[in-house]
Amino acid sequence: MRTAAIVPAAGRGSRFGSSDNKVWADLCGRPVLEWSVSAIAAHPAILGVVLVAAAGDRARAEALAARVPRVLTVVTGGATRAESVQAGLRALPDTTDIVLVHDGARPLVSRATISHVLEGVIEHGAAVPGLPVADTVKRVSGDGVVVENVSREGLWSVQTPQGALRELLERAYSEAFEADAPPTDEAGLLERSGVPVHVVLGDPDNVKITVPEDLERAAAALRQRGSANDGSRACRTGFGYDAHRLEEGRELWLGGVRIEHDRGLVGHSDADVVLHAVCDALLGAVAGGDIGVLFPDSDPRNRGRRSSEFVVEAAARAREAGWSVSNIDVTLVAEEPRIGPYRLAMREAIAAAVGVDTDKVSVKATTNEGMGCVGRGEGLACWAVAALVPRIEHTAVADTERSETEWT
Numbered sequence: 001m002r003t004a005a006i007v008p009a010a011g012r013g014s015r016f017g018s019s020d021n022k023v024w025a026d027l028c029g030r031p032v033l034e035w036s037v038s039a040i041a042a043h044p045a046i047l048g049v050v051l052v053a054a055a056g057d058r059a060r061a062e063a064l065a066a067r068v069p070r071v072l073t074v075v076t077g078g079a080t081r082a083e084s085v086q087a088g089l090r091a092l093p094d095t096t097d098i099v100l101v102h103d104g105a106r107p108l109v110s111r112a113t114i115s116h117v118l119e120g121v122i123e124h125g126a127a128v129p130g131l132p133v134a135d136t137v138k139r140v141s142g143d144g145v146v147v148e149n150v151s152r153e154g155l156w157s158v159q160t161p162q163g164a165l166r167e168l169l170e171r172a173y174s175e176a177f178e179a180d181a182p183p184t185d186e187a188g189l190l191e192r193s194g195v196p197v198h199v200v201l202g203d204p205d206n207v208k209i210t211v212p213e214d215l216e217r218a219a220a221a222l223r224q225r226g227s228a229n230d231g232s233r234a235c236r237t238g239f240g241y242d243a244h245r246l247e248e249g250r251e252l253w254l255g256g257v258r259i260e261h262d263r264g265l266v267g268h269s270d271a272d273v274v275l276h277a278v279c280d281a282l283l284g285a286v287a288g289g290d291i292g293v294l295f296p297d298s299d300p301r302n303r304g305r306r307s308s309e310f311v312v313e314a315a316a317r318a319r320e321a322g323w324s325v326s327n328i329d330v331t332l333v334a335e336e337p338r339i340g341p342y343r344l345a346m347r348e349a350i351a352a353a354v355g356v357d358t359d360k361v362s363v364k365a366t367t368n369e370g371m372g373c374v375g376r377g378e379g380l381a382c383w384a385v386a387a388l389v390p391r392i393e394h395t396a397v398a399d400t401e402r403s404e405t406e407w408t
Ligand code: MG
Pocket: 242, 243, 244, 267, 271, 272, 273, 276
């Protein structure tokens, strides 16, 4: 059985309070839609995904499709969900046996939920994931007064992906359009066309992003999964370099630690050359610009600032982009002072600013053997590298898990 998915994402999402479609809202560094499409495409049974986008979203939908494996094509949707799914159905490869339709606004669908739906389709012909309604349900009048209690018995809330044998779904859609009554979901339409739809167990995390607060909840859930990082996405590294002059009458700050010395580094901020190199390493790892772009010395607000604030901000940007710091390694080049006595304090201060344990931060030092400007004691230089790993579970699976890897 060859399975394809359709992801309709051409709607407007009026409850989201933004003129832009909610599926394009940022969620941990990627659009909501990219999470939804990736999750579906990563299931080993899914051979291809048809993405349905609004005409005005065509360019960014195609850019998204280029980033996610197994997106077969992007098609333009219609005014209603039903029209969009129909457009998706027309774009399916001829050999498709099973179709799953998944909301573009459900970024957290799990592999288990997709598997349950597929098993349901194979056994019964049509299946949707759902959860028994847990809350007490009441019917409420237009002016906010309870009219009656509704029995929860037999009530389920239904999610996506909704799945069916292709021929059943196509027939249901064509009948619905003949009847001129487009349905709001696939299950409703299949039922009307006489196809029993089986409910399989969904997942409470498989929420639909409807209001802005849903994004916060989804981000928290993704971060939670980060602890189960499966290493399927490569790590990233960033490199930082900085140098500052030494002058009398300045305090010397290195790695966030005040160092006793007769001279200090010259700069707009506290001129902490170690933290500046660390900051650039973090920003470099996420292609986030550099310290001069983020904290320009032309901005008076940056005058005299503690450089640890810059590192805190750079680390936050890395986290927001979906990465956590695996380790940081620093090499300071200085003829003097000796930093041995300060090494542990520097590691602790850097680790605190980055938000990691001290054992993830290394500080080394060397002299320049008297060569060059650093060797003559005119200033200090520092190199740093940062390694980052995904902080979020990625559902990509190895192609070896797939029985078939492409349409034939
Ligand atoms: Mg600097």
